[in-house]
Amino acid sequence: MRQPIQKRARATRDRLVEVAADLVRRGGFEALRVEEVVLGAGVAKGTFFAHFRDKDALLDLLIGAEIDALLDAAAARPAPRGIDDLMDALMPLVRFMASERYAFDVILRYSGAAVIEEIGPIAATFVRQDRLVAEWVGDGPFRDDVPPALLSEGVQAFLIQTVALEFCAAHQGPGGIEARLRQYLMAWLLPAAATDRGAG
Numbered sequence: 753m754r755q756p757i758q759k760r761a762r763a764t765r766d767r768l769v770e771v772a773a774d775l776v777r778r779g780g781f782e783a784l785r786v787e788e789v790v791l792g793a794g795v796a797k798g799t800f801f802a803h804f805r806d807k808d809a810l811l812d813l814l815i816g817a818e819i820d821a822l823l824d825a826a827a828a829r830p831a832p833r834g835i836d837d838l839m840d841a842l843m844p845l846v847r848f849m850a851s852e853r854y855a856f857d858v859i860l861r862y863s864g865a866a867v868i869e870e871i872g873p874i875a876a877t878f879v880r881q882d883r884l885v886a887e888w889v890g891d892g893p894f895r896d897d898v899p900p901a902l903l904s905e906g907v908q909a910f911l912i913q914t915v916a917l918e919f920c921a922a923h924q925g926p927g928g929i930e931a932r933l934r935q936y937l938m939a940w941l942l943p944a945a946a947t948d949r950g951a952g
Contacts, residue, residue, distance in 0.1 A: 765803045767793045772810055781811055782854035809872075812862045815855055816873020822848060823880055832888050835937050841888075842911065843930060845881070849915045850929055856915055863912075882908055894941040903941060910936035 771792035775784050786807055790800050804810045822845045832838040849856055862874035871879070885907050890900030914933040938945060 761803075764793070764795060764799060768795070768800060768803060769810070769813060773814055776814060780854070781815070781852050781858065784811070808858055808861070811855070811858045812872045812874050815858055815862075816877055818848060819845065819859075819874065819877040820880070823877060823884065827884055832892055834893060835934065835942065838888065838892075838937060838941075839930070839934055842907075842933070846911055846914060846929060846933060849911070850918045853919050856919065860912070878908065889941060895943060906940050907937065910940060 768789055772784060772789045775788055775792065784807060786797065786800055789810070790797050793800075804813075825844065826841045829841050830837075832841055849859055859874055862872055863878045864875060882901075882904050886900040886904035889903045889907070894903065910933065914929055914936065917932060918929050
């Protein structure tokens with residue numbers, strides 16, 4: 753008896769994703785080639801394009817899954833009780849986003865749903881991260897003169913800025929990515945403390 757078409761198509765898609773994930777583990781996101789994916793999956797190139805618009809659409813799925821796993825780990829932690837805890841919770845995500853310029857470019861392009869017909873995996877993780885951070889800052893010892901949702905959006909903007917500057921040679925400085933993010937979070941979430949620190 754033949755498998756239903758949907759079941760076979762799902763199995764083919766899963767195989768393409770599995771092969772691509774293995775290739776990324778070995779060579780990185782930028783080095784991923786559609787030709788290698790179809791060869792490893794044992795399918796025709798047309799089959800790949802029946803499942804994914806292009807390589808970046810596949811990477812949206814792979815990167816989104818990685819960010820989701822990092823958010824799972826962050827959500828399993830106790831709620832941050834200060835900047836140090838918040839940094840500990842966010843840095844694995846920041847390090848992943850800064851691990852490869854090509855991956856960061858894909859994250860930027862797919863993080864908003866405005867130009868995409870439906871929200872994709874990376875954009876969904878940005879929504880999830882925003883909600884998680886809003887919950888954390890709303891319950892934590894952070895400024896309360898700004899709504900948690902706006903505080904969370906600011907944190908998300910600073911994460912992007914922190915990673916973007918990591919790829920800019922003009923902004924390489926002492927302390928690197930972690931020091932930069934800490935400075936932003938202190939100024940945004942604890943402005944009085946950041947001012948006191950700067951004055952001392």
